[in-house]
Amino acid sequence: MLDILLRDQTTGKNILWANSEFGAEEIKFEQINLIEPRWKKIREHQKQRTRDRAEIFTPPEVCEIQNDLIADEKNWQDYIDAKYLEITCGEAPYLVNRYNAVTGEIIPINLRGGLLDRKLKLINNETKTFPDWINFTLRAVKSVYGYEFQGDNLFLARRNVFETVADFYNEKFSRKPNDDFLRQVAEIISWNIWQMDGLTYSPPFTDNANLFGGANCLIMDWKKNEPFEFAELLKGGHR
Ligand SMILES: C[S@@+](CC[C@H](N)C(=O)[O-])C[C@H]1O[C@@H](n2cnc3c(N)ncnc32)[C@H](O)[C@@H]1O
Numbered sequence: 001m002l003d004i005l006l007r008d009q010t011t012g013k014n015i016l017w018a019n020s021e022f023g024a025e026e027i028k029f030e031q032i033n034l035i036e037p038r039w040k041k042i043r044e045h046q047k048q049r050t051r052d053r054a055e056i057f058t059p060p061e062v063c064e065i066q067n068d069l070i071a072d073e074k075n076w077q078d079y080i081d082a083k084y085l086e087i088t089c090g091e092a093p094y095l096v097n098r099y100n101a102v103t104g105e106i107i108p109i110n111l112r113g114g115l116l117d118r119k120l121k122l123i124n125n126e127t128k129t130f131p132d133w134i135n136f137t138l139r140a141v142k143s144v145y146g147y148e149f150q151g152d153n154l155f156l157a158r159r160n161v162f163e164t165v166a167d168f169y170n171e172k173f174s175r176k177p178n179d180d181f182l183r184q185v186a187e188i189i190s191w192n193i194w195q196m197d198g199l200t201y202s203p204p205f206t207d208n209a210n211l212f213g214g215a216n217c218l219i220m221d222w223k224k225n226e227p228f229e230f231a232e233l234l235k236g237g238h239r
Contacts, residue, residue: 001179002032004186005158008195009227010218011203015151015195018204020052027151035152037091039104053150055090057101063094064113076122080140084115088198089146092157096164109171116144116161120168133172134181141165141188142222147196147230149204158193162186191220191227201231 006014006027014026027035038046038057049055073079086094093101096114100107112121119140127133141161148154165185169177177185196217197204206215216229 001162001182001186003029004183004190005155005162006032007190008203009191009220010194010215015154016204017151018195019150019152020048024205027155032155035155037099037101037104037156038153039100039102049150055150055153057090058093059102060093060097060100060107060113063097067094067113067115067118070115071118076126077136079122080119080136081143083143084145086115086144086146089148089157089193090153092146092160092193095144095146095157096160098160098164098167109167112164114164116140116164119143120164124168124172130173137165137168138184138188141185142192142220144192145219146193147198147217148193149195149197151195154193154195158189161189161193188220188222194219194230196230201229201234 006029008015014028017023017025017027038049038055041049046055070084071079071082073082084095086092089095091101092114094114095116097107097112097117099105109117110121120137123133123136123140127136144161146157148157162182162185166177166182169175169181194217195203197206200206201217202215203217216231218227219230220227
């Protein structure tokens with residue numbers, strides 16, 4: 001599935017490193033083992049990324065407080081479909097909380113408070129049949145979005161969402177999910193957690209990018225099953 005998690009659906013290529021070491025190079029499959037989370041990076045490297053890209057990650061207790069404030073749907077099925085976007089998502093701690101993004105401490109599944117964690121917890125509690133679980137889980141994954149400039153963060157955000165779904169599957173059914181299901185999950189993630197320069201709405205380093213034209217990033221309208229430009233939403237479009 002890792003090849004799917006490296007795909008950029010706007011460019012059709014792999015996502016780019018977009019950091020000071022590799023610049024605009026694509027992340028190659030065989031380079032995945034070079035990617036490490038911020039908490040593992042040496043202090044000097046962390047500082048440089050803070051200077052370059054304002055990279056500072058949010059601890060789970062802060063994500064938890066903010067996430068508590070935003071769910072107001074009336075029934076659990078509506079809550080599953082409620083759409084959330086983590087802008088400049090880093091390793092996506094507001095969506096999924098597998099570990100403390102600051103310290104690296106592993107968080108047990110029952111204590112995770114990310115927006116997708118909450119949805120999957122509900123699905124595990126409310127669904128009675130396997131097809132229902134699959135259906136609601138795919139809907140939940142389609143409902144959460146994030147974008148990020150730096151490719152290593154983006155890859156980790158994608159992997160965190162992917163692993164979270166596998167964790168909740170295992171929690172519910174006490175076994176590993178099958179490859180077909182995981183491939184569907186990875187495909188959705190490759191659209192919903194995407195690489196974008198939030199200042200231009202285009203992939204990093206894209207020439208002639210502009211706010212509402214040029215090479216804007218594509219995301220998926222899952223109801224119509226067709227891609228559209230993210231920048232359209234900012235013109236007042238609604239999906
Ligand atoms: C303060 S961190 C927040 C990360 C995460 N949301 C969190 O709360 O832990 C900001 C993130 O924005 C990313 N970033 C910086 N400039 C960006 C840009 N122009 N477009 C998209 N992301 C950007 C950085 O790479 C970094 O991961």
